[in-house]
Amino acid sequence: MTRHASHDYVPFGLWVYIMSDCVLFASLFAAYAVLHTETAGGPAAAALFDPHFVLIETLVLLTSSFTCGLAVLAAERKNVRGVWAALVATLLLGGAFLAMELTEFGNLIAAGNSPQASAFLSAFFTLVGTHGLHIFIGGLWMLALLMHVAIRGITKGTSRGILYFSLFWHFLDIVWICIFSLVYLFGSLSL
Amino acid sequence: MFGILTSAAFIHGPIETGGQLVVVLGGVSVLLLLTFTKRWKWLFREWLMSLDAKKIGIMYLVLAGLMLVRGGIDALMMRGQQAIAVGAGSGYLSPDHFAQVFSAHGVIMIFFVAMTFMFGLINCILPLQIGARDVAFPLMNSISFWLTATGAILLNLSLVVGEFAATGWLAYPPLSELAYSPGVGVDYYIWALQIAGIGTLLAAVNFIVTIVKERAPGMTLMRMPIFVWTVLASMLLVLFAFPILTGTLAMLSLDRAIGMHFFTTTLGGNAMMYVNLIWAWGHPEVYILILPAFGIFSELVPVFSQKRLFGYTSMVVATMVITILSFGVWVHHFFTMGAGANVNAFFGIATMAIAIPTGVKVFNWLFTMFRGRIRYTTPMLWFMGFLFTFILGGMTGVLMSVPPVDFQLHNSLFLVAHFHNMVIGGVLFGYFAGLAYWFPKIFGFGLHEALGKLAFWLWIVGFAVAFIPLYILGLMGMTRRLDFVDAASGYHPLLVVALVGACIIALAVSVQFFHFLVSLRERKHRKDSSGDYWGGRTLEWSTSSPAPLYNFAHIPHVHGRDAFWRMKEKGESGREGPYEDIMLPKNSAIGLFIAGFAFLFGFGMVWHMWWMLPVSLLGIFVTILVRSFATETEYVVPAAVVARTEAHHHPV
Numbered sequence: 001m002t003r004h005a006s007h008d009y010v011p012f013g014l015w016v017y018i019m020s021d022c023v024l025f026a027s028l029f030a031a032y033a034v035l036h037t038e039t040a041g042g043p044a045a046a047a048l049f050d051p052h053f054v055l056i057e058t059l060v061l062l063t064s065s066f067t068c069g070l071a072v073l074a075a076e077r078k079n080v081r082g083v084w085a086a087l088v089a090t091l092l093l094g095g096a097f098l099a100m101e102l103t104e105f106g107n108l109i110a111a112g113n114s115p116q117a118s119a120f121l122s123a124f125f126t127l128v129g130t131h132g133l134h135i136f137i138g139g140l141w142m143l144a145l146l147m148h149v150a151i152r153g154i155t156k157g158t159s160r161g162i163l164y165f166s167l168f169w170h171f172l173d174i175v176w177i178c179i180f181s182l183v184y185l186f187g188s189l190s191l
Numbered sequence: 192m193f194g195i196l197t198s199a200a201f202i203h204g205p206i207e208t209g210g211q212l213v214v215v216l217g218g219v220s221v222l223l224l225l226t227f228t229k230r231w232k233w234l235f236r237e238w239l240m241s242l243d244a245k246k247i248g249i250m251y252l253v254l255a256g257l258m259l260v261r262g263g264i265d266a267l268m269m270r271g272q273q274a275i276a277v278g279a280g281s282g283y284l285s286p287d288h289f290a291q292v293f294s295a296h297g298v299i300m301i302f303f304v305a306m307t308f309m310f311g312l313i314n315c316i317l318p319l320q321i322g323a324r325d326v327a328f329p330l331m332n333s334i335s336f337w338l339t340a341t342g343a344i345l346l347n348l349s350l351v352v353g354e355f356a357a358t359g360w361l362a363y364p365p366l367s368e369l370a371y372s373p374g375v376g377v378d379y380y381i382w383a384l385q386i387a388g389i390g391t392l393l394a395a396v397n398f399i400v401t402i403v404k405e406r407a408p409g410m411t412l413m414r415m416p417i418f419v420w421t422v423l424a425s426m427l428l429v430l431f432a433f434p435i436l437t438g439t440l441a442m443l444s445l446d447r448a449i450g451m452h453f454f455t456t457t458l459g460g461n462a463m464m465y466v467n468l469i470w471a472w473g474h475p476e477v478y479i480l481i482l483p484a485f486g487i488f489s490e491l492v493p494v495f496s497q498k499r500l501f502g503y504t505s506m507v508v509a510t511m512v513i514t515i516l517s518f519g520v521w522v523h524h525f526f527t528m529g530a531g532a533n534v535n536a537f538f539g540i541a542t543m544a545i546a547i548p549t550g551v552k553v554f555n556w557l558f559t560m561f562r563g564r565i566r567y568t569t570p571m572l573w574f575m576g577f578l579f580t581f582i583l584g585g586m587t588g589v590l591m592s593v594p595p596v597d598f599q600l601h602n603s604l605f606l607v608a609h610f611h612n613m614v615i616g617g618v619l620f621g622y623f624a625g626l627a628y629w630f631p632k633i634f635g636f637g638l639h640e641a642l643g644k645l646a647f648w649l650w651i652v653g654f655a656v657a658f659i660p661l662y663i664l665g666l667m668g669m670t671r672r673l674d675f676v677d678a679a680s681g682y683h684p685l686l687v688v689a690l691v692g693a694c695i696i697a698l699a700v701s702v703q704f705f706h707f708l709v710s711l712r713e714r715k716h717r718k719d720s721s722g723d724y725w726g727g728r729t730l731e732w733s734t735s736s737p738a739p740l741y742n743f744a745h746i747p748h749v750h751g752r753d754a755f756w757r758m759k760e761k762g763e764s765g766r767e768g769p770y771e772d773i774m775l776p777k778n779s780a781i782g783l784f785i786a787g788f789a790f791l792f793g794f795g796m797v798w799h800m801w802w803m804l805p806v807s808l809l810g811i812f813v814t815i816l817v818r819s820f821a822t823e824t825e826y827v828v829p830a831a832v833v834a835r836t837e838a839h840h841h842p843v
């Protein structure tokens with residue numbers, strides 16, 4: 001048997017893919033940087049965002065990264081219960097993060113600050129929403145992993161899957177830190 | 192249910208109806224042919240579901256060939272219109288239809304001819320050159336191809352249902368915004384490119400991992416063939432540039448679909464941001480296309496000069512320098528934006544700087560030929576044709592990198608002549624050279640040399656006749672994309688010359704297809720039984736032609752550059768027994784399913800059939816989920832079968 005096992009390459013492939021995703025976010029950040037003063041007479045960032053709310057959001061996401069790390073450790077120890085607990089916790093925290101984000105979006109739109117209101121808001125909703133979309137895809141990925149664990153238990157394949165997923169999830173954390181600091185923190189300083 | 196799709200989308204003027212009929216009748220006759228010859232099963236099993244990079248490569252090549260015909264017909268239509276729409280004549284195309292034709296031509300030629308052709312050659316050859324059994328992710332390779340094909344299908348569907356963008360190949364806003372392009376044309380443009388673009392990005396990930404991880408033992412980076420280096424550089428460019436395209440088109444589609452204001456003229460939108468972003472992708476894109484062509488020349492010039500490549504290290508360095516510089520020059524596409532003298536000077540100088548590593552490459556090829564015993568084969572002719580046209584194009588490019596000059600020449604036919612010099616004389620000639628050179632390896636038989644040379648001469652003469660007049664017209668002040676010219680302008684005679692040139696090119700393409708057919712008919716006595724058709728230097732020539740499913744019976748061990756040349760000098764063949772069992776990936780229809788759902792998604796976006804979006808996304812998710820549970824995804828080729836295959840190809 002001389003063919004390589006394709007899975008040896010997955011982590012490297014994921015890293016390469018993640019680099020390209022960084023560029024996608026970079027172009028959205030660039031658009032935000034160009035457009036963030038184009039409020040078309042509407043309120044600017046400082047008046048719109050509630051840093052405390054977003055701080056809680058951030059803590060929720062960071063905690064989910066922590067539980068995701070626990071899932072990887074549990075999978076290494078073949079601890080099925082631990083994997084379940086950690087993955088479900090990650091899923092719930094991810095869901096809570098998304099729910100908070102949607103609440104924020106809903107409040108903004110209800111107050112007339114919809115993505116159609118100005119170029120600034122278009123860029124804001126798109127940047128933050130794209131991150132949210134990634135979180136949503138991460139959620140689907142977790143569901144798939146849970147199905148694997150339920151049907152197959154902890155095999156080499158499932159624990160590898162959890163490890164790959166954690167790469168993606170931590171990456172989303174880092175992107176969020178950039179959004180948190182560049183959009184919300186600088187925004188509330190009205191820079 | 193049908194969104195904004197109504198029966199009106201099918202009703203066109205007489206000329207569009209012609210295009211409609213060609214697409215529909217062509218499609219139906221292929222379906223009928225397959226049914227009558229009972230080839231459906233064969234087609235799916237042997238080709239459409241194949242995960243073999245060599246077969247996927249051939250499918251890319253076929254797609255590129257078809258699209259070359261489509262894009263070429265568009266070119267002839269434009270040349271015809273400009274030759275007759277003079278003075279009192281209004282030509283046969285309406286201004287709107289003419290605009291759709293040049294937009295479709297540009298998009299098809301760049302994405303579905305050049306990019307597709309490039310991936311065809313990479314798939315067929317790259318794994319062989321690095322001594323690998325396959326690419327790193329064979330299933331993802333199939334998905335990449337099918338997403339590319341989906342983009343092409345969506346674009347061509349716009350001929351039958353609805354319309355295409357009338358905005359030019361980069362769809363600049365505000366023209367491409369809903370306010371000025373209310374039809375579905377721009378949406379077809381966006382979704383054809385988004386879907387094909389994801390395929391391209393996945394392919395780049397695949398080939399980067401393949402090159403980094405799958406090289407045969409002993410093949411260090413500095414022992415890789417130059418083609419592998421240039422593909423690595425090109426794929427890195429895809430990786431860093433294509434996400435910008437994806438993001439930019441996503442913003443445009445958000446403007447159009449839900450009324451955002453990224454690039455609109457109202458509420459703070461900024462159209463110049465689009466132009467900056469699209470060229471931050473667009474300039475690297477031209478290097479994505481040209482670098483592999485440079486790689487192809489660096490492979491064949493040593494073989495046909497019967498010397499090793501001059502200046503390997505400088506070639507590698509030049510490639511990497513070009514890769515990096517290509518991200519720092521995008522403003523040269525719009526010096527007229529008004530960024531100011533200092534910004535323009537910076538980008539002008541950066542652009543000129545790229546000429547230096549490019550010049551290094553040209554001299555390396557020339558020194559390789561110097562005192563070589565040159566064989567004037569078809570691939571070599573393409574190379575020499577390339578030298579002339581590419582140097583001419585390069586010089587006109589450097590000319591336009593001087594901002595004050597560009598203020599005169601921007602958007603003129605001078606520019607159109609310049610970039611066709613690069614994309615035809617550089618990219619296309621490079622890929623034609625690659626196809627002529629590797630054809631025996633890919634298909635197992637050689638090509639008719641005389642007809643191949645005839646095609647080359649027709650191409651280069653046609654090219655000169657079609658495009659040199661455009662330089663002059665540009666200097667006379669004729670702008671691009673004109674569907675009508677004033678008789679008093681004096682442009683008419685040269686436009687007729689350009690039409691003659693385009694017809695010569697059409698003849699050249701016909702000769703090319705004819706020469707494939709003739710060679711196919713004579714394939715028995717054109718068979719490449721040695722596997723080393725030209726006396727090659729690199730590993731792809733060390734296995735049989737066409738390469739067996741498993742590429743190499745034994746993974747080669749590499750001890751230096753030009754690995755196969757060394758093996759031949761030592762009298763090794765690398766093919767003797769005993770053999771081992773080999774694992775290969777099984778066929779899979781996953782790529783077809785994912786592409787099918789992606790098509791539904793794109794079509795739903797174009798026609799606002801919103802219900803199709805969740806359905807198709809769910810379809811993709813379920814497809815991936817089902818696949819993730821698959822276990823037996825590989826099969827074993829037993830050693831006995833390997834022995835039989837090897838004995839069949841190389842009787843002792």
Ligand code: HEM
Nearest residue numbers: 266269293294297300301305359360607614671672673693
């Ligand atoms: C085969 C021979 C070809 C002919 C005769 C031809 C002819 C033309 C013509 C007449 C135009 C419109 C010029 C104008 O604006 O007035 C055009 C535009 C263009 N062509 Fe070609 N072309 C050829 C091949 C190619 C190839 C191989 C590529 C790329 C790989 C290409 C890429 C483009 C692009 C990007 C445009 C700009 C479209 C736009 O204005 O948006 N062409 N070509």
Ligand SMILES: [Cu+2]
Nearest residue numbers: 474521523524
């Ligand atoms: Cu450029």
